[in-house]
Amino acid sequence: MSATQTPAGTNSLRSGPDNRGRFGIFGGRFVAETLMPLLAELETAYRATQADPAFRRELDYYLKDYVGRPSPLWFARRMTEELGGARIYMKREELNHTGSHKLNNVMGQILLARRMGRTRIVAETGAGQHGVATATVCALFGMKCAIYMGATDVERQKPNVFRMKLLGAEVVPVTAGAGTLKDAMNEAMRDWVTNVHDTYFLVGTVAGPHPYPEMVRDFQSVIGEETKQQIMEAEGRLPDAIVAAIGGGSNAMGIFHPFLDDPEVKLIGVEAAGCGLDSGLTAASIERGRPGVLHGNRTYLMQDEDGQITEAHSISAGLDYPGVGPEHSWLNDIGRAEYVGATDQDALDAFQLCTRTEGIIPALESAHAIAYAAKIAPDMAKDKILVVNISGRGDKDIFTVAERLGVKL
Amino acid sequence: MSRIARRFASLRQHGRGALIPYVEACDPDYDTSLAILRGMPGAGADLIEVGVPFSDPSADGPTIQKAALRGLKGGSSMKRVLEMVRAFREGDDETPIILMGYTNPIEAYGPERFCVDARKAGVDGLIVVDLPPEESDLLAGPAAAAGLDIIRLVAPTTPDERLPVVFSGASGFVYYVSITGVTGTRTASTDELAQALPRLRKATDLPIAIGFGIRTPELAANAVRVADAAVVASALLNTLETTLDEEGKATSRTVPAVLEQLRGLADAVHAVKK
Numbered sequence: 001m002s003a004t005q006t007p008a009g010t011n012s013l014r015s016g017p018d019n020r021g022r023f024g025i026f027g028g029r030f031v032a033e034t035l036m037p038l039l040a041e042l043e044t045a046y047r048a049t050q051a052d053p054a055f056r057r058e059l060d061y062y063l064k065d066y067v068g069r070p071s072p073l074w075f076a077r078r079m080t081e082e083l084g085g086a087r088i089y090m091k092r093e094e095l096n097h098t099g100s101h102k103l104n105n106v107m108g109q110i111l112l113a114r115r116m117g118r119t120r121i122v123a124e125t126g127a128g129q130h131g132v133a134t135a136t137v138c139a140l141f142g143m144k145c146a147i148y149m150g151a152t153d154v155e156r157q158k159p160n161v162f163r164m165k166l167l168g169a170e171v172v173p174v175t176a177g178a179g180t181l182k183d184a185m186n187e188a189m190r191d192w193v194t195n196v197h198d199t200y201f202l203v204g205t206v207a208g209p210h211p212y213p214e215m216v217r218d219f220q221s222v223i224g225e226e227t228k229q230q231i232m233e234a235e236g237r238l239p240d241a242i243v244a245a246i247g248g249g250s251n252a253m254g255i256f257h258p259f260l261d262d263p264e265v266k267l268i269g270v271e272a273a274g275c276g277l278d279s280g281l282t283a284a285s286i287e288r289g290r291p292g293v294l295h296g297n298r299t300y301l302m303q304d305e306d307g308q309i310t311e312a313h314s315i316s317a318g319l320d321y322p323g324v325g326p327e328h329s330w331l332n333d334i335g336r337a338e339y340v341g342a343t344d345q346d347a348l349d350a351f352q353l354c355t356r357t358e359g360i361i362p363a364l365e366s367a368h369a370i371a372y373a374a375k376i377a378p379d380m381a382k383d384k385i386l387v388v389n390i391s392g393r394g395d396k397d398i399f400t401v402a403e404r405l406g407v408k409l
Numbered sequence: 410m411s412r413i414a415r416r417f418a419s420l421r422q423h424g425r426g427a428l429i430p431y432v433e434a435c436d437p438d439y440d441t442s443l444a445i446l447r448g449m450p451g452a453g454a455d456l457i458e459v460g461v462p463f464s465d466p467s468a469d470g471p472t473i474q475k476a477a478l479r480g481l482k483g484g485s486s487m488k489r490v491l492e493m494v495r496a497f498r499e500g501d502d503e504t505p506i507i508l509m510g511y512t513n514p515i516e517a518y519g520p521e522r523f524c525v526d527a528r529k530a531g532v533d534g535l536i537v538v539d540l541p542p543e544e545s546d547l548l549a550g551p552a553a554a555a556g557l558d559i560i561r562l563v564a565p566t567t568p569d570e571r572l573p574v575v576f577s578g579a580s581g582f583v584y585y586v587s588i589t590g591v592t593g594t595r596t597a598s599t600d601e602l603a604q605a606l607p608r609l610r611k612a613t614d615l616p617i618a619i620g621f622g623i624r625t626p627e628l629a630a631n632a633v634r635v636a637d638a639a640v641v642a643s644a645l646l647n648t649l650e651t652t653l654d655e656e657g658k659a660t661s662r663t664v665p666a667v668l669e670q671l672r673g674l675a676d677a678v679h680a681v682k683k
Contacts, residue, residue, distance in 0.1 A: 307517025
């Protein structure tokens, strides 16, 4: 079989969204009229790049020589031995430039923004990974950059805030709401609607109005395409399961999508359960939310009876979002992917397990995926293969982890 | 004929433009917002927009954001908003009421039940900020069945070829978002408005209201010189905010201050002969 991208047929699960930007009932384009013509323009420009081999070549060049792709697929021998079950492989997205999978998407979109003649970039960020990635490519291409970040997140992610400033970005703390990712997203949308003439809104996850979920997924699918090829080389067959953490869901969508039509591969998205799925302090939108409309798309949302969006909670700023990408909502409803939760404590334990056994300090986001993998691996036979997406590195999180472990830095 | 159509027909007959003030439900509490709502027709409101508080008003500027949060804190819910309209209708059967808000609280309530209950409460039209024509099938059927007007937003970025899409299924009036931006920030210039309106008139026979950035009697009068109505929201909410005590509670000045400002705006609008 081909290890690279195969064209999706009509019976394929990879052919979405439809022409309204829908994945089943999810997705769509729920934005103010001011933005509708811009989304149409964006979609037209994106379709043009898809049909243009020169764009692909340009993107491949930057992915290889600047981002550092392909990222390795690492056989986690000591973790596998310690857990005593399935063979665990780690997709090393934390080795990308800027330390996470975020740059895959950002690189694609910045090239698109340049083609569209935009000179200024706005973006939202939670943990700061997307903000850093965006500020990085803005430095690379000499573009103006404003990053909206919740004031709470500015406080708990100081190293990334400093990085963004060094890179020349303006970091705007957002005090509305709880001052986290959802509020930063609102504020970035307000900036965009105000500065439509020169500004490109560089969305960091597989959410937002069509075509963002599709476009971000396409740019992140390089993760899954490489994984497919690498696991075929290493094991001669596809994995039994792929586990990835879900906030908005871009790293998970990127590694899942090339496998959607391979039913033998189980796809597992791990949401941040926070203090527990039923604690009221959780970010598990699929497991504890219900469908609604926010930030331009219909998807599973944490909300109260009246349709007011509730605050999410997670130890990981990058997962602290009350929604999820619409394609995940759809994959959940049709049963193609399974969505589970890992708590703050599970993530902390997995953070240490990964660091101790593999010498890899994972992001707290990725630690949620590792936690679930560590939970199921022991019950799987030794010839089973489990791939975990290590979406980012954990240097940014050492302060949070130290505090939780009672260590003063 | 709907209340909205009737009101615009009557205004036209008298050669007058309309002032459409905005009140956020339960801001800062139910009784105060109801008192403001009840006082609005007497202070010169021709139609009234009632804001439905939403936790994430991403198309609104800081003023309406704060009002929405105060409204939620003040106990707002869709049920409460409809109660407020029902209470208003007990004393006023003529002034059209338009609910303005976001999709999710309507979806959470259930679009069909919402339209039926809103109509029963005395609501005449709906402005749903994040529900463009492409997504409007969510409400189009239920709203038509209940007899509610769907008021469409049109923006400076809307190209001519898109106008028919925006106006298909529109009724009541058309809301021209006069700037690219959020509510309560920049103001469109007289030139910008003079250029925009003929473009819209060519595409629709519905009355046109101008909103976003209208904060003074002069600006409101300018708006109705070219359009049929002026919408004023943030300016009134700013006034309301200045009357609140340190804990954000209403004071004896709250209702009179808002209505007095409204009177000044309405007088300026009604002085324009059309």
